[in-house]
Amino acid sequence: MPEQAGGNTSGPTPGVFGRAALGSCLAIGYMMRAAVMDIQISGLEVEVQADYDDGVLFGTVLNVPPGYLEVRYTVTIESDAPEDKIMEMLDDADKHSPYLDIFSRAQSCIRKVNIVAQKDY
Secondary structure (H helix, E strand, O other), X not given: OOHHHOOOOOOOOHHHXXXXXXHHHHHHXXXXXXXXXXXXXXXXXXXXXXXXXXXXXXXXXXXOOOOXXXXXXXXXXXXOOOHHHHHHHHHXXXXXXXXXXXXXXXXXXXXXXXXXXXXXX
């Protein structure tokens, strides 16, 4: 985490890992679907961007959701396949992407807490 959030900037934030999970899940799904459809791909890149306001995390902004306001992903494909076949492949892969579904649909999250008391010895 950055220093202003109490960290030491030694690695990526949880948000970076979350966006990377979405991008890598999409890329894997595209390659899997391309193989099934016999679409040759020589290069594939998925870039994920998100809009959010860190002020919510620090309590300096009100009336804004703490999560992403918008997530965008750009797919760059190197292939000689017809554009309509590539678009069909992308659409089909998106329909079956677990992480795209997680990012696109509200989830039910259930918290479970285990508290272990410290004992003086």
